[in-house]
Structures are given as structure tokens and as C-alpha cells.
Amino acid sequence: MSQDRIERILEIISDSLLPLLKGTVLYTVPISLLSFAFGLIFALFVALASLSAKSYLRMPARAYVWIIRCTPVLVQLFLIFYGLPGFGILLSPFLSVVISLTVSEAAYSSEIIRASIQSIPAGQWKAGYSLGISRSQNFVRVILPQAVRICIPSFGNQFITLFKTSSLAALVTIPDLFGAAKLIAASTFEPMLLYLLAGIYYLALCSLLTIGQGRLEKRLGRYRT
Amino acid sequence: MLLSIERLSKRYGDMEVLKEIHLTVGQGTTTIVIGPSGSGKSTLLSCINLLELPTEGAIRIGDRRLDFSEGSKPGQRAILSFRQQTGTVFQGNYLFPHMTALENVALGLIAVKRWNKADARAKAAALLDKVGLGACRDRYPHQLSGGQQQRVGIARAMSMEPKILLFDEPTSALDPELVGEVLEVMKQLTREGITLVVVTHEMEFASRVADQVVFMEQGAILDSGSPADIFGRPRHDRIRHFLNRLSPGAMHHAAASGVTL
């Protein structure tokens, strides 16, 4: 490689570091956190509905999970961003991404929550009831805290996956981490370099998340069942 | 009589698990329920604390009475307040694994009686002292031995000051060397005048503490009476066989423990 080439590469890298960081801080992280948080809240309700004995709650929840899990997030995102305006619903790119990621996150996480609730032994419900506790209190104080601890490792994986999936934001014009790389790649004609750089960012950030996940699991692993 | 059960039946689909049970339990007495596996002992206890709803019949504890019949179910409130008169200790102790011993015992007071945390913890600590576990209050269930776990279970069942304590084979899941400490706590309860209904196959314990022994078979009470009657001179071959198979020395225990035969 010529001296010139190396210099140009170094220059592009140093010029890109900041825009990529900005994309991460302004878009990738907020989109991931918001979709994850809303997704979890929504997921809890979907999980409860799909565990309900009442079929008018259970059936819609099952249908929702089925449809969302069996269609690509990108299709869902494009339906919201490009499809809905045809019906007069115009959402900002940011909102479109957060909504579509929330919707898909909720479907996956609700399955994790549902399975964890079902895995709590019936004796735990019985023990709570035998104290005279109501069904909802029993759920909140006895079942859910145990279920949440079971969910934590899977939630960690979900978040890491979501963090990477948030790169779809670039396809609806958002300059997130991947979007920023995409823009610079187009203007410098250096796709290899920029996408490598974006990959390194994702690798570093997800590695940090993995470490955090390990610590969290350790802290919550105080008790065993 | 503190507890009276009249023509209580429980069916699961077509299977009749309890058939027209009649049983009365006096205030401050200890009733021991024995019988072969599958005879309906656990179901009987579950019908007393309403973890299972009887199909038919009536149960009265103190001055609260519930009637059951096919097609009519008592309301949720009635069930909860009736159930609060009972405390239950299970075979597998079912302690809450995410709570310390103290939190296990305090939960009912906080969640049901709406006590403030400090009062609930103080009372829970006193109950743990009583079962000899004052030093273990901050341990999680997995940090306790099986016998200790079961004693926490007893303290938890007593936390709501129930009128009657139900035990479903409280020592069957324990290693033999841990059985004694749990039975000791239960003996102490009988001395304090607490009303107990205990499903157990610890015959020596049964003959020492029982005021009444109930033998169940195939969902019905085959015979009931004093320990001397049931253990000492069983009227039914079925009971004799059962006692012999359980422990060939059972009747000697009854004799040795001062029960007049």
C-alpha cells in the first residue's frame, strides 16, 4: 500500500470516528433503550394475556406473537414508514423505528416472560395463596420476582440483538451508527473501510454489553431455586 | 368444635377423590390423618384451606361457614377470608426462594394484613426465634437445611395467626436425621393449645400427640378415634395391614409412649 493510500485511510478514519460516535449516542443508543423499555412493558401485558384463561385475551395475544415473529422487522418497519402515510399517518423516521422495534421486541420478550412464569412451580402459587394472598398480589410479590430473575439472561441477549437490529434505522434515513457509516461510505467511496469501522463499533459496544450482562446475572444469582 | 366438615365431596371430572367426608376437630386438639397414598389426604387438607374447592358439602371454621354445591362457587372475598383462618405447611416446603427466611415469614403480614415493614419484621423475627431459627433470619432458603426450611415454613404458616394449622406430610421429604427437629417444633405447638391437622406417617409422633386419629382410604374416612383405638386395637383389617406395613413396630410405639391399650 502506498504512503498516500495509508494517509488517506487514516484521515478518513479520524474524520469518521466522531460522526459514528454521534450516530451512536444520538440514535443507536436511544432507539435501542426506548424500544427495549417500551417493548418489555408491552411484553408483560402480552405475556399475561397469552396466559389468560379468557380466550378473548389469549387469542389476540397469540396471534400478535405469531404474526410478528413470522415477519421480518424490516417489513414491519417499511409498512410503518412507507405504508402508513398512504393512510394519512405520517410518522417521523425516529418514531417509526422505535415503534417497529418495540412491536417486535414485545413479541419476542413476551414469549420469554410467558415461559418463565410457567416455569415457576405450582407450589409457589399455593404457598402464596395459603397465606391468604390474592391472585394479583401473589403474582406481583411471589411469581414475578422469580420469573424476572429467570428472564434476565435472555433479556440480555434480546437487548444485544436489538442493539444490532437498530441499524435498520439507516434504511429510513436516520444517521445512526450504521447510517452515519453509510453516508460517509457514499461520499468517500470507501465502503469497505467505513463498514469495517461500523462493525468494530458494534463489536466493541456489544462486548461491553456482554460484560455488563454477566455482572448483572451474577448479582441476581444470589439465590438458587 | 372449631372445625366441622359435613358430607364433603370432591370430584375431578368423573373421579371422586373425596366421598361424603364428615369430620370434626375440637379447639386446641391435634388430629392425625393417615392412610395409603392416593387416599385423598392432601385433597382433604386442600379443601379445608380452599386451595381446591369442594364439589359438595360444607365446611365451618369458628363461626364462618361455607356451603358448596355443583354450579355455585363462593365469592373470591369469602374464599380469601375463610382461607386466612388456616395456615398450611407443605411437604416440599415451598418457601419463596427469592426471599430471606425473615421475608418469607413477614410476607403475609405485609401483603394481606397491611402491616408496616418494621412491625412485620419484628413479628417474623419473634416467630423465627420460636422455631429456633432466630440466627438464620437473613438466610435464603437454599442456605438452610431441609429441616430448617420446614421450620421456616411453620413460622410462615403461623404468621397470620390462623385458627387451625394444616400439615401435609411435613417430614416425608426430609433426611431421617432432620425429621426430629421439625417434629419437636410441632410438639411444642400442640402443647401451646394450637389446633393442628397433620397428615403424617410418623407413627410414634402421632401416638404421642394425637387427640384424634383419622384413617382414610379411597376418598373416605374408614375409621377415626383415639390413638389407642386406631393404633392399639384397630377394628379394620385394612388399618391393621396398613400399620404393619408402615412400621411393624408401630403398635409397640403406641404402647411404649404411654397410650393405654
Ligand SMILES: Nc1ncnc2c1ncn2[C@@H]1O[C@H](COP(=O)(O)OP(=O)(O)O)[C@@H](O)[C@H]1O
Ligand atoms: N388436580 C387433580 N386432578 C385430578 N386428580 C387429582 C388431582 N389431585 C389429586 N388427584 C387424585 O386424587 C386422589 C387423591 O390424591 P391425594 O389427595 O393427593 O392423596 P394422598 O395425599 O392421600 O396421597 C389421587 O388418586 C390423585 O391422583
Ligand SMILES: [Mg+2]
Ligand atoms: Mg398427599
